[in-house]
Amino acid sequence: MNIREARIEDYENIAKLHLQLHELHVANRPDLFKHTANYPLDFAYFKSCLDNDIFNVFIVEDERSGIIAYTILKVEETPAIPVFVVRRILYINDICVDIQFQGKGVGKRLFKQAIDYARESGAESLELGVSSFNESAIEFYKAMGMKTKSLRMELDIEK
Numbered sequence: 001m002n003i004r005e006a007r008i009e010d011y012e013n014i015a016k017l018h019l020q021l022h023e024l025h026v027a028n029r030p031d032l033f034k035h036t037a038n039y040p041l042d043f044a045y046f047k048s049c050l051d052n053d054i055f056n057v058f059i060v061e062d063e064r065s066g067i068i069a070y071t072i073l074k075v076e077e078t079p080a081i082p083v084f085v086v087r088r089i090l091y092i093n094d095i096c097v098d099i100q101f102q103g104k105g106v107g108k109r110l111f112k113q114a115i116d117y118a119r120e121s122g123a124e125s126l127e128l129g130v131s132s133f134n135e136s137a138i139e140f141y142k143a144m145g146m147k148t149k150s151l152r153m154e155l156d157i158e159k
Helices: 008-028 043-051 106-120 135-143
Strands: 002-005 055-062 066-077 088-097 125-128
Touching (some): 002 106, 008 043, 008 066, 008 088, 055 106, 066 106, 088 106
Antiparallel strands (some): 002 055, 055 066, 066 088
């Protein structure tokens, strides 16, 4: 297995993986996500991630299977608001491992790549959002040393 930065020609293979992630969200949150005839990972967005210095996209390649995982990372500066400490954060926008390769150490390698990139970027923390239904992802992140620092809650309003 090899980890490298993504290239524009990787789009279709990354988009196929993103579709797996999207379908998981469709199945569990149909109130927010819907099936799509095309790849839900927008090409223009993907290209902008490759072209913009605040983003980096890494992929994991397997010799026989090709691209089996990816992550989209974004370096963010917190706003300079007087009541907050200004911080540099590496935010994981997406992280996805092909279903066939989950539980085989691929996610750990990719997550460690994100940690290394966070250090190189001068980030003080690595952060992400995860849906509460995705218990296996939550357990993975905990196993990687992440801790819950805040929760986002919602209330459905009946009409």
